[in-house]
Amino acid sequence: MTDGGSQTADVSLFTSDETDEWATPPEFLRPLAEAVGGFDLDAASGAENSPIAEHAYTEDDDGLAQPWFGTVWCNPPYSEMATWTDKVVSELHRDDVDAILYLCKGDTSTDWWHQALAEATAVGMLDTRLSFGDGSDSAPFASHVFVFGDVPEAVFDALDREGAVFDAADKHERTEQRKLVTDGGREQDTEEVWQPRFYAACALSTSLIVAANYILGTEGWTGGFIIGFGVASVLALVFLSVQHWSLAHSNRGDAS
Template identity: 40%
Template sequence: MAALREAGYELRPDPATLAQKVGQREIAKRAGLARMTVAALARGEGTIQSYVTLAAALKVTPRIAERKSYSACMSSRDQTWRTPQDLLASILAAAGRSEFDLDPCSPSSDGPVPALVRWTEADDGLSQPWRGLVFVNPPYSRALPRWVAKCADEANAGAVVIGLVPSRTDTRWWHDAVADQADVIMLKGRLRFGGGAHAAPFPSAIAVWGDPALAERIAAALPGAWHIPAQKTAA
């Protein structure tokens, strides 16, 4: 299900709504599923096969639909995926700053990320140069690889870029623009993004391009975080 959401799609009716419709114990009995499986579905986790079994037990027809909220700045526009404020505070404290220089993917000119300059979708942050200390919570959709590549490119041009990304070490974008390019801070547990009723169905990582010392300080400020230094090879 997490992969489906990241690709820009969702299941309808909503799995969490179905799982809570008649109570988890009763629905587990009707569907012949374990209660822990139903609980996972209610959290937005689990497998599509379990969801189909659940839907059949409730006599509803499941379907896959494109998420309308996905766009070039989905993770900022959709309240569900906004960066947790306590995480932003820890990063800024480690940087010795009260705000970032730029948020290139903000939902509005007064968005939630403390930044001197905020670009919205209309500004098209992918097409503009970035300067200074930049924080990016990129879209968790099909645009994600472009944003991560942009982070690496702008760091090579002189910016310091901090990105909050899904920990997807099996993807091409990770190996092209994160692995050996950025310091990676693997976060303990799963984040509860702003507006989310439950923790995210995927692990998250902070990638820091362009400032290894800052990455060390951020990792030290986050309990249980695991710092993997960048190992760039000479051309």
């Protein structure tokens, strides 16, 4: 989908040091500002014709070197995304900052994007390419808005109208391959399977040692210790086996 404007082909226009300030489209920003009750700080200002927030850091102020506060809007220079993302994450954990809305390229192949996702409350993925600055051409890349901190539901509603919103808490975490389906379909942890087998191996080994001790006629405390350990291992095996059998039948009864 597009926003109706022709697409600008040269990505470098948005990432070069000479032309790295691009105004946020006001028609896109306005619903977000209304949703938060107005932004307290525009951390990377300078290209907009009208102010976004009550306070602003321009290029001369250097928003990277200043403390942030309140509810912050940030449309950073795209040539320094890693540096600005570090700053966002750092400021997010300060008590003076309530929330940050962070407009950026939708570049999921970068480390900074995943760094932002790891700290974000949500990410809005826009279904149109924004037209930055005064031009009518749309950007040659997709745009995402990371939401950090607690914000009103109206923020998510506004972003949803522009595309799709994903809750960062729902990000899938890889699970370890440590489950087996046994006992009539009951999910059984591999530790449950391994433990009885381990004791079985110990008992069998000890039994063999005891048998060898008896046949060879070994005398003294060493032989007695081995025999005692062998008996204990056998009893442990019997106990675990009965427990395992009981648990399995209990689960089968629950399933029926």
